[in-house]
Amino acid sequence: MPRRWLLLVVVAALLAAFLLLDLGRYLNLELVRSQQAVLRGWYESQPLATAAAFFLLYVTIATLSLPAAWIVTVAAGAIFGLLVGTVIVSFASSIGATLAFLGSRYLFRDAVQARFHERLAAVNRGIERDGALYLFTLRLVPLLPFFAVNLLMGLTPIRTGTYYVASQLGMLFHTTAYVYAGTQIAQIRSVRDVFSPGLLLAFAAIGVLPLIARKAIDRLQARRVYAGWPRPARFDRNLVVIGAGSAGLVAAYIAAAVRARVTLVEKHRMGGDCLNTGCVPSKAMIRTSRLLASLRQARALGLRRAEADFDFGEVMERVQRVVARIEPHDSVARYSALGVECVQGEATIRSPWSVEVRAADGTQRTLTTRGIVIAAGARPLVPPIPGLEEIGYLTSDTVWSLRTLPARLLVLGGGPVGCELAQAFARFGAKVVQVEKAPRIMTREDPEVSVSVTERFRAEGIEVLVGHEAKRFERDAGEKVLVAECEGREVRIAFDSVLLALGRVANTAGYGLETLGIPVSGARRIEVDEFMATRFPNIYACGDVASPYQFTHVAAHTAWYAAVNALFGSFRRYRADFDVIPWATFTDPEVARVGLNETEAKAKGIACEVTRYGIDDLDRAIADGAAYGFVKVLTMPGKDTILGATIVGEQAAELIGEFVTAMRHDIGLNQILGTIHVYPTLAEANKYVAGNWKRARVTRGQWAVLEAFQAWRRGETGVAALLGRLPALFSDKRRAYDDPALDKA
Ligand SMILES: Cc1cc2nc3c(=O)[nH]c(=O)nc-3n(C[C@H](O)[C@H](O)[C@H](O)COP(=O)(O)OP(=O)(O)OC[C@H]3O[C@@H](n4cnc5c(N)ncnc54)[C@H](O)[C@@H]3O)c2cc1C
Secondary structure, eight states: OOHHHHHHHHHHHHHHHHHHTTGGGGSSHHHHHHHHHHHHHHHHHSHHHHHHHHHHHHHHHHHTTOTTHHHHHHHHHHHHOHHHHHHHHHHHHHHHHHHHHHHHIIIIIHHHHHHSHHHHHHHHHHHHHHHHHHHHHHHHSOSSOHHHHHHHHTTSOOOHHHHHHHHHHHHHHHHHHHHHHHHTGGGOOSHHHHOOHHHHHHHHHHHHHHHHHHHHHHHHHHHHTTTTSOOOSSOSEEEEEEOOSHHHHHHHHHHHHTTOOEEEEESSOTTHHHHHTSHHHHHHHHHHHHHHHHHHTGGGGTOSOOOOOOOHHHHHHHHHHHHHHHGGGGOHHHHHHHTEEEEESEEEEEETTEEEEEOTTSOEEEEEEEEEEEOOOEEEOOOOOTTHHHHOOBOTTTGGGOOSOOSEEEEEOOSHHHHHHHHHHHHHTOEEEEEESSSSSSTTSOHHHHHHHHHHHHHTTOEEEETOEEEEEEEETTEEEEEEEETTEEEEEEESEEEEOSOEEEOOSSSSHHHHTOOBOTTSSBOOOTTSBOSSTTEEEOGGGTOSSOOHHHHHHHHHHHHHHHHHTTTOOOOOOOSSOEEEEOSSSOEEEEEOOHHHHHHHTOOOEEEEEEGGGOHHHHHTTOOOOEEEEEEOTTSOOEEEEEEESTTHHHHHHHHHHHHHTTOOHHHHHTSOOOSSOTTHHHHHHHHHHHHHTOOHHHHHHHHHHHHHHTTOOOHHHHHHHHHHHTSOSOOSOOOGGGGGO
């Protein structure tokens, strides 16, 4: 038997013995009162031995959390008097509480944290920050029973030393009160005689005092950062937003919607990265490249031949027309009509309350403001690879100006941007070589996702070179060459153009962060707290400049918190939650994810069950000539609660929506299975994966019961036949049937 179980059994046996033998009957006030003289006699004749025996008894009672602690505490007063009694009980109860806490930690913490890791993340953070205060208050205002506090706190990351000290201090007040009551034992009849409502109120007041003090200290600290920055008596604006990308636009919109006076400063183009150089142009380009890929599939779709006559330059012109078509959504005209003051120019934060704007013509103005939201975005990472500057390069900022297709395109980077653009260019006819330092592309996803995408890329003629590190660029006989290193050997790759897709770095320099001492984190983003606030409580940051996820929808999500907290934070602040963040990579096959994947679950030690459904088996996918990919769902062990989902296949980004809603609103796989999905659609894949999950949980025993029932209904079953099925009833939880046809049932 594992040691943990042994301990659990011993504790359970001791508790059971206490209850079954009714040992509690020896621990009552009457007995203490009647035996007080004898007990005191013992103490007077053998003070050390009596105190030690009492101490051990108390520790045992506290460790096992037996419901007798208050009587024994009163007894301490009756036997030892106020001072000695308080000292004995204070140490014994704290040691007992800590032992119970350690027991709970040893028995349950790993399992509970592994299972509910995501949900407990916020609790863990709170405990790490303010655990001592919470515990002190819990001890002082005993809303939770003694044993529950020990049990629950054992599951958290609070340090044992902190637990001991906070418990001892928190319990000292009660201990003293009970021990004092023991010195007056002749007058008390029950626990109510020890605690008057007035005394309880006083404890409650002492209990919340530290929390109030903590809040006051927080406020004082927050004020201290403003030292040396004189605060204007009045502000021209409620909010200045720096950057009119996805994040800045949402922040400004929210401010205008709640009638704040808001100024949005943009130094380049309204709409930022997403509209001008990111999501919109890339998806417009991918649309045309997909059409080309479909045409190449013509024979498979029953056509003899289908060819496209196209000019790459015209395709890129259409991309710009798409951008222009969407531009009005993010335009100065639209935002001005919404009530936002839009200012063209470069913003620099001069003080926590003022932002200077320099226009293109050199004119400057200073805006005073109650709050600032920084939404300055990110830019492509350009690493200092020798020879790169001399040879010239493209990034996601500049690639859109191409009008001639490079014959040989080298794509550096195997992340989402690199993969989307590598495939699009290859489909237009460029000979694409994709170079990635890691052992696989799309490293953020599970290895099987990388395999699916890599296989398709290679089938389409893209040369995917993983484990290749770019070392330098050279010119060789007039040709541009990348010299890369793979397993210690040099590899030379000739190309005509190189596209850098090596990640994006937040814009954190040159607009005042340095002067104000606003720190940038190790991940080279603006350091913000859970409210998206910088070290200045009135300066917030959102979007790519501060967010761990660089997506448009996350930029908008974080912008909501930044704007609302900047405008209303003095009254109520909202914690940005990153619990259910979906994203997609628009390659073919498309890849979409929400929540955990298997790799992350393993790395974080989170227990989960994995269920798959192969889209190659889906009717609609077969009809569409898109029978490839899979849906993979992670659930809590033994439950249908979804921890994460990954979809690879046609329209994965649309299909993931159902799992996003499910996770956000605690809908489990049982409910997805119980939902009618239109036939024939790709969305049925979501239902079928839920079906696979359900079937995997039917045991052979359950199937055997059903078979026996049906046989009995047919009048076939005799006692012998029923007995014959018995072994199956006790078999393990293995799947009874593995017939894919059942997926459709
Ligand atoms: C090729 C590509 C494809 C992408 N595809 C997708 C996709 O399909 N889906 C998705 O969700 N995301 C996608 N993204 C990511 C997405 O574009 C970004 O996450 C999003 O645009 C970030 O928005 P933001 O507001 O934080 O920053 P940005 O959009 O970069 O906006 C920041 C703005 O701040 C301005 N600015 C900076 N400093 C100052 C200053 N001092 N004064 C005034 N203005 C300033 C900049 O000019 C810029 O306009 C893609 C990105 C790329 C590169």
